[in-house]
Amino acid sequence: MGNRQPNLLAFPTVDALATSLRTYIVQCQNAGIQRHEVFKVAVSGGSLPKTLAQALLTPPSSPEDAIKFDKWEIFFADERAVPLDHADSNYGLLKAELLDKIPADMGKPVVHTIDVAQLDDVQELADQYEKLLVNSFAARDSVKLPVFDLLLLGCGPDGHTCSLFPGHALLRETDAWVLPIEDSPKPPPKRITLSLPVVTHGVKIAFVATGGGKKEIMKKIFEEGNGLPCALVNEAAGERCTWFTDNAAVDGVSFPRRGSLI
Numbered sequence: 406m407g408n409r410q411p412n413l414l415a416f417p418t419v420d421a422l423a424t425s426l427r428t429y430i431v432q433c434q435n436a437g438i439q440r441h442e443v444f445k446v447a448v449s450g451g452s453l454p455k456t457l458a459q460a461l462l463t464p465p466s467s468p469e470d471a472i473k474f475d476k477w478e479i480f481f482a483d484e485r486a487v488p489l490d491h492a493d494s495n496y497g498l499l500k501a502e503l504l505d506k507i508p509a510d511m512g513k514p515v516v517h518t519i520d521v522a523q524l525d526d527v528q529e530l531a532d533q534y535e536k537l538l539v540n541s542f543a544a545r546d547s548v549k550l551p552v553f554d555l556l557l558l559g560c561g562p563d564g565h566t567c568s569l570f571p572g573h574a575l576l577r578e579t580d581a582w583v584l585p586i587e588d589s590p591k592p593p594p595k596r597i598t599l600s601l602p603v604v605t606h607g608v609k610i611a612f613v614a615t616g617g618g619k620k621e622i623m624k625k626i627f628e629e630g631n632g633l634p635c636a637l638v639n640e641a642a643g644e645r646c647t648w649f650t651d652n653a654a655v656d657g658v659s660f661p662r663r664g665s666l667i
């Protein structure tokens with residue numbers, strides 16, 4: 406039996422975190438390309454896109470360290486039901502922080518946005534995004550769950566991840582791949598999110614959580630669990646899950662391996 410514990414890594418600075426996150430993402434990218442010639446990655450919003458840009462836009466240290474954006478297919482782990490150019494759009498955020506800054510010689514990723522024609526009906530918005538996944542990951546009938554090469558997630562101060570919030574009925578979903586939510590406690594209220602089974606079936610799952618504002622919830626996630634969405638991911642994914650944190654976020658949490666590489 407393998408080690409079922411998630412990896413919890415803590416770095417002195419976000420710069421140091423970004424360097425290690427880059428190495429980890431490249432490993433996931435290269436494994437995905439080897440497996441099926443593309444790299445299928447899901448990303449969240451929040452502070453993540455900024456850290457991603459810091460990690461990914463630096464020149465490679467060796468040929469093996471290259472980011473091959475032309476092999477990337479980017480999906481959204483969660484998205485807000487707003488137009489793509491709206492200030493609340495996770496796509497808009499990723500575009501501004503990362504996509505628009507990718508130099509031409511690094512290649513261009515394929516980015517799977519929501520179908521904005523469905524913004525008035527979040528159930529339909531979720532269904533359309535699920536269809537997109539079905540088409541991308543093979544027919545729904547033959548694939549029980551899509552398997553992302555990597556999911557890059559954030560952790561909210563209440564322990565939410567994607568748009569899966571503590572105590573919400575969506576956490577019990579076992580069938581649908583993409584879920585609508587109309588009462589998100591974090592604004593805006595209308596969103597879609599990958600379901601917990603899809604999140605936990607990723608080949609690898611990485612959380613990025615930084616800053617002192619995360620330390621209370623990090624303690625709860627790692628020391629108590631309490632059915633918090635982030636803890637549920639930890640429990641289901643075990644060692645496939647890696648947390649990239651800074652010292653401030655894990656101050657007082659007992660077992661981080663400080664700054665160690667994966």
Ligand SMILES: O=C(O)[C@H](O)[C@@H](O)[C@H](O)[C@H](O)COP(=O)(O)O
Binds near residue numbers: 449450485495558568
């Ligand atoms: O669309 C969203 O609201 C995000 O996907 C959300 O799940 C985010 O990742 C967390 O709230 C952490 O956000 P921070 O990184 O900004 O703390």
